[in-house]
Amino acid sequence: MPEPETRESWRLTGTYRSPVVTIDVRQIVGRASLMAASHIGRVALLLIEILRGLVEWRIWVPRAFEQAQNVGYGSLFVVMLTAAFAGAVTSLQAGYQFTGSIPIYYAAGVIVESIILELGPVLTALLLAGRIGARYAAELGSMRVTEQIDALESLGRNAVSFLIIPRVVAGTVMLPVLVVVADIVGITAGYLASKSSLGMTHADFVHGANFFFRPLDAWYSMIKSVAFGLAVTVVPCYLGLSTKQGAEGVGRSTTSAVVSASVLILFLDAVLTQLLLQ
Amino acid sequence: MIELKNVYKRFGEHVVLDGVDFVVQPGETVALLGPSGVGKSVLLKHINGLIHPDAGEVFVEGMDVRLLKRRELSRLRSQVGYVFQYGALFDSENVFENIRLGITDDEAAKDRAFCERRVVECLGLVNLPPDTAEKYPAELSGGMRKRVGIARAIAGQPMYLLYDEPTSGLDPVNASIIDSLVEKLRDELGVTSVVVTHDVRSAFQIANRIALLHEGKIRAEGNPEQLLAVEDEAVQRFLGRDLDITLAQLKRYRTHGSSL
Numbered sequence: 181m182p183e184p185e186t187r188e189s190w191r192l193t194g195t196y197r198s199p200v201v202t203i204d205v206r207q208i209v210g211r212a213s214l215m216a217a218s219h220i221g222r223v224a225l226l227l228i229e230i231l232r233g234l235v236e237w238r239i240w241v242p243r244a245f246e247q248a249q250n251v252g253y254g255s256l257f258v259v260m261l262t263a264a265f266a267g268a269v270t271s272l273q274a275g276y277q278f279t280g281s282i283p284i285y286y287a288a289g290v291i292v293e294s295i296i297l298e299l300g301p302v303l304t305a306l307l308l309a310g311r312i313g314a315r316y317a318a319e320l321g322s323m324r325v326t327e328q329i330d331a332l333e334s335l336g337r338n339a340v341s342f343l344i345i346p347r348v349v350a351g352t353v354m355l356p357v358l359v360v361v362a363d364i365v366g367i368t369a370g371y372l373a374s375k376s377s378l379g380m381t382h383a384d385f386v387h388g389a390n391f392f393f394r395p396l397d398a399w400y401s402m403i404k405s406v407a408f409g410l411a412v413t414v415v416p417c418y419l420g421l422s423t424k425q426g427a428e429g430v431g432r433s434t435t436s437a438v439v440s441a442s443v444l445i446l447f448l449d450a451v452l453t454q455l456l457l458q
Numbered sequence: 459m460i461e462l463k464n465v466y467k468r469f470g471e472h473v474v475l476d477g478v479d480f481v482v483q484p485g486e487t488v489a490l491l492g493p494s495g496v497g498k499s500v501l502l503k504h505i506n507g508l509i510h511p512d513a514g515e516v517f518v519e520g521m522d523v524r525l526l527k528r529r530e531l532s533r534l535r536s537q538v539g540y541v542f543q544y545g546a547l548f549d550s551e552n553v554f555e556n557i558r559l560g561i562t563d564d565e566a567a568k569d570r571a572f573c574e575r576r577v578v579e580c581l582g583l584v585n586l587p588p589d590t591a592e593k594y595p596a597e598l599s600g601g602m603r604k605r606v607g608i609a610r611a612i613a614g615q616p617m618y619l620l621y622d623e624p625t626s627g628l629d630p631v632n633a634s635i636i637d638s639l640v641e642k643l644r645d646e647l648g649v650t651s652v653v654v655t656h657d658v659r660s661a662f663q664i665a666n667r668i669a670l671l672h673e674g675k676i677r678a679e680g681n682p683e684q685l686l687a688v689e690d691e692a693v694q695r696f697l698g699r700d701l702d703i704t705l706a707q708l709k710r711y712r713t714h715g716s717s718l
Contacts, residue, residue: 323548330508331546335614336532336562 223418226340230348230414233341240345247350251312255358258311259304263362266299267291267369275378284380288388291370296393296401297457300363302449305408308355309441313416316347317437320420321430329421344417351413356405363401400456407452411444459484460505460618460652465514467500474500475511476674487644487651489661492671493696498654499543499622501671505652506538506620507531518618536562539611539649543623545603547595553606554591557581560613580609583646584639601632608639612647619643621653625660633660640664658697670696 233240274287320343323329332339367389374380416437423433460482467475474497482488492498503509504516507523516523518534526534539560547556557577561567566576578588584605595603604624611619624640625633637660644651644664655661661668662682669679670693678685678693686697 326544326549327542327546328548330503331540331542331548331610332559333508334506334535334538334540334542335559335610336535337559338528338532 219418222422223414226344226418226421227414229340230345233338233345236338236341236345239338239341240349243342243346244349244353247346248354251308251350252354252357255308255311255354256361258307259358259362260365262303262307263295263300263366264369266303267295267366267371268373270294270299270366271370271373272377275374284378285384285388285391287374287378288371288380288385289392291374292367292389293392293397295366295370296363296397298449300366301359301401301404301408302445304359304362305355305405305412305445306442308351308358308408309412309416309445310438312347312351313412313437313441314434316413316416317420317423317434318430320344320417321423321433324421324423325426325429339421344421347417348410348413352406352409355409355412356402359401359405396456400452403456404449404452407448408445411448412441415441415444459517459519460650461515461517462501462504463515463517465501465504465511465516467497467504467509467511473674475504477514478671478674478676480669480676482650482652484650485648486666487640487653487664489665489668490652490654490671491658491661491668491696492656494656496671497674498656498671502540502620502622502652502654505618506535506540508540536614537616538618538620539614539616541604541607541611541619541621541624543626545595545607547603547606547610549595552592552594553577553581553598556595556606557591557610557613560610562614576613577609580613581606583612583643584609585635599632601628601635604628604632604636605639608636608643612643612649615647617649619649619651621651621655623654623656625655625657633657637663672696 271287271291274290278284278287278290320329323343329339329343332342371385374385375382419433419437419440423429425432460480462478462480465475465478465480466473478501480490480501490498490501500509504511505518505523507516507526510524518538521530521534523531523534547553548559551559554574554577557580558567558573560580561573561576566572577591581588581590586602586605586609590598590602590606595606598606608621608624621640624636628636640651640653641664643649653661653664665682667679667681668685670677670685672692678688678690680688685693688694
């Protein structure tokens with residue numbers, strides 16, 4: 181019987197043949213599609229459970245207040261800080277681009293519209309995907325692997341009403357509130373930056389902002405915020421509940437939650453823009 | 459009565475339960491023995507519907523657990539206390555809130571004074587002082603956590619108690635305390651109990667009847683004397699590994715009530 185080829189034998193004889201690795205693309209695509217369909221199906225089932233659990237409002241309302249305080253108050257500083265920088269940088273970039281024959285008040289329109297339509301909702305949602313998405317996935321994942329969720333169920337309690345609905349409601353309600361705060365802070369920072377760096381007057385800024393602003397913009401921002409609120413809560417909750425294999429599984433769920441929620445935010449951003457602004 | 463009929467369960471390719479028949483009569487304490495990883499906890503979780511079988515039937519109080527709607531299942535679970543292997547206490551809540559969640563009567567659970575009385579009562583039943591109620595799970599030892607887990611399970615006055623490895627990971631003194639507690643609760647509350655364990659000594663001490671789960675099936679079943687008399691090599695090997703006793707010693711224990 182011939183000796184099996186190893187890297188050691190190759191060193192000795194110089195006749196090592198690499199093993200043939202075949203990649204079946206159809207198999208990979210098939211498996212990925214099945215996995216994606218399975219996740220989508222289970223998220224849909226979780227959403228149905230959430231809708232059914234809403235009738236148990238005595239259970240979830242007090243817990244939703246606790247969570248809302250955590251999401252809202254806890255995220256306020258970082259949201260304001262990010263919005264302030266985003267507003268100031270947008271102002272400086274607008275000033276850099278709008279030189280020459282373009283009236284300066286156009287820059288005010290760009291700053292306000294950029295903040296309301298895109299930067300306010302998307303940056304706030306991405307921040308919350310990192311902050312509360314990771315937290316929800318880690319909390320629920322730890323509870324899953326230490327059997328706390330099984331314990332809750334074994335006591336005849338509905339884990340969805342106790343754990344999931346308060347988190348989803350808190351995130352979905354508080355994200356639009358935080359977006360409004362981010363819009364105000366971002367526009368204020370943009371105004372201050374444009375005054376100090378671009379030499380724009382108060383009248384120019386107000387004129388430019390009013391010239392481009394339409395009420396639909398505010399609605400669009402709020403609709404996006406609610407959709408993003410669902411994305412940054414439902415996906416991490418689902419991944420937290422699906423956690424397996426101890427501490428490593430909790431780490432995996434947490435990472436997946438942040439990545440999946442962030443990607444979903446960008447995807448929803450593209451879809452909603454196409455649907456609402458075209 | 460608890461009755462599992464021809465229950466099959468597999469996870470992926472791994473068959474865990476391969477046609478298990480298992481009955482627990484009212485008032486009995488049955489120990490479910492078997493080596494680690496054989497599927498004892500999986501079987502236990504079938505009883506309160508935390509896991510559903512791939513095939514077969516699970517009846518508790520005459521109700522088929524697989525077919526119960528959520529509300530019916532919640533009602534059934536309020537009658538079946540479950541003691542988890544590592545306590546599974548809610549670590550963000552203190553002991554009081556943990557035990558309060560075990561009070562499954564919603565009206566009673568809203569009454570703060572009743573809850574305070576009941577929590578102290580349950581802590582007393584598991585030999586813990588009342589001031590334990592203010593502590594958080596992280597401040598408790600392993601043995602205390604298990605006892606709080608038991609207190610939570612009995613807070614709703616269940617008819618059945620399911621114990622998942624109540625003595626695993628404990629030193630002999632704490633294990634003995636938990637064993638005595640299982641006996642005390644059986645005698646004082648009259649609950650029907652199923653105790654999953656791989657501790658043969660503990661099983662022989664607390665159970666009226668013992669079932670040995672092996673390769674997905676109940677390999678042997680009976681009272682301690684009957685189980686010792688089983689000639690099946692796998693059964694003898696498992697019992698002999700942990701239990702260096704003879705039938706005569708067992709009889710002496712039964713007669714004098716001394717520790718094994």
